[in-house]
Amino acid sequence: xxxxxxxxxxxxxxxxxxxxxxxxxxxxxxxxxxxxxxxxxxxxxxxxxxxxxxxxxxxxxxxxxxxxxxxxxxxxxxxxxxxxxxxxxxxxxxxxxxxxxxxxxxxxxxxxxxxxxxxxxxxxxxxxxxxxxxxxxxxxxxxxxxxxxxxxxxxxxxxxxxxxxxxxxxxxxxxxxxxxxxxxxxxxxxxxxxx
Ligand code: HEC
Ligand code: HEC
Ligand code: HEC
Ligand code: HEC
Numbered sequence: 001x002x003x004x005x006x007x008x009x010x011x012x013x014x015x016x017x018x019x020x021x022x023x024x025x026x027x028x029x030x031x032x033x034x035x036x037x038x039x040x041x042x043x044x045x046x047x048x049x050x051x052x053x054x055x056x057x058x059x060x061x062x063x064x065x066x067x068x069x070x071x072x073x074x075x076x077x078x079x080x081x082x083x084x085x086x087x088x089x090x091x092x093x094x095x096x097x098x099x100x101x102x103x104x105x106x107x108x109x110x111x112x113x114x115x116x117x118x119x120x121x122x123x124x125x126x127x128x129x130x131x132x133x134x135x136x137x138x139x140x141x142x143x144x145x146x147x148x149x150x151x152x153x154x155x156x157x158x159x160x161x162x163x164x165x166x167x168x169x170x171x172x173x174x175x176x177x178x179x180x181x182x183x184x185x186x187x188x189x190x191x192x193x194x195x
Contacts, residue, residue, distance in 0.1 A: 049078040063177035081137050135170035
């Protein structure tokens with residue numbers, strides 16, 4: 001007797017069904033991966049963040065920094081500084097963002113007054129994240145090993161030469177890198193602040 005069954009036999013039909021199921025599984029898997037990546041990318045754009053963070057601060061403060069505009073046009077967006085690139089920290093931050101959705105639903109920062117009242121708590125949480133990661137996102141653009149220290153001011157050179165000690169991290173000295181202090185530099189900017 002042949003070990004191969006006729007195509008119409010029960011075993012043949014069973015195998016056909018398994019193949020269809022496997023193909024459907026693979027297709028669903030591919031759709032899942034594409035949807036996952038698309039969601040990750042969509043939730044990493046400035047437009048997404050500004051969907052909620054659209055009041056005077058922190059966006060206007062951000063626009064006053066060289067990270068928003070500079071002669072070279074190499075700029076940093078919200079996620080470049082606030083979301084680490086590695087998979088696990090990135091996912092952890094996305095999960096932590098559940099607090100933001102909940103806060104948004106409760107309207108905790110939906111006016112400039114509320115924002116200002118809530119700012120110290122948010123700032124403290126954010127600075128703690130930077131300290132915990134040793135400012136990993138800053139370092140993804142600023143490679144300290146390749147800083148031309150000779151080209152920097154004596155003060156910057158002195159401070160940066162000590163970076164390896166672990167005593168201080170970027171945001172300890174450059175807290176305002178992403179959001180300049182509120183004092184507007186010009187009358188024009190003063191007018192554009194809506195609080
Ligand atoms: C659904 C609205 C919403 C979106 C979208 C959103 N945020 Fe927020 N975010 C909030 C709210 C509300 C808070 C205050 C949460 C609280 O304290 O309860 C917050 C807080 C923060 C904080 C302060 C730190 C902290 O832990 O509270 C940072 C930094 C931040 N958001 C950055 C971002 C970035 C970057 C993006 C885009 C990748 C983003 N947010 C997208 C609503 C949002
Ligand atoms: C160059 C890096 C950098 C960029 C780009 C940046 N941030 Fe920040 N952000 C920081 C740092 C550092 C802090 C903590 C110190 C502080 O509060 O200023 C912070 C603090 C915050 C906070 C906490 C509350 C506050 O006002 O201090 C929020 C919310 C926030 N950022 C949202 C955003 C959003 C939205 C964008 C994009 C429009 C953005 N950030 C772009 C570095 C950055
Ligand atoms: C996406 C890349 C990117 C990220 C992320 C980034 N930077 Fe920058 N940073 C730049 C570029 C590019 C410049 C130079 C802008 C110019 O002057 O042309 C710059 C300039 C600076 C300067 C000089 C400021 C000045 O006034 O000349 C400081 C300080 C700085 N960054 C600190 C930080 C810190 C701290 C962080 C993290 C909170 C950070 N950067 C995150 C790209 C980045
Ligand atoms: C102990 C304090 C300190 C720490 C920590 C520190 N810096 Fe600085 N940094 C300075 C000082 C001071 C300057 C000079 C500022 C000035 O001249 O106004 C400077 C200047 C800079 C500049 C501009 C350099 C230039 O000549 O154009 C960049 C970019 C910069 N820092 C990035 C970083 C990054 C990224 C980190 C973390 C890896 C970091 N710094 C950590 C103190 C520090």
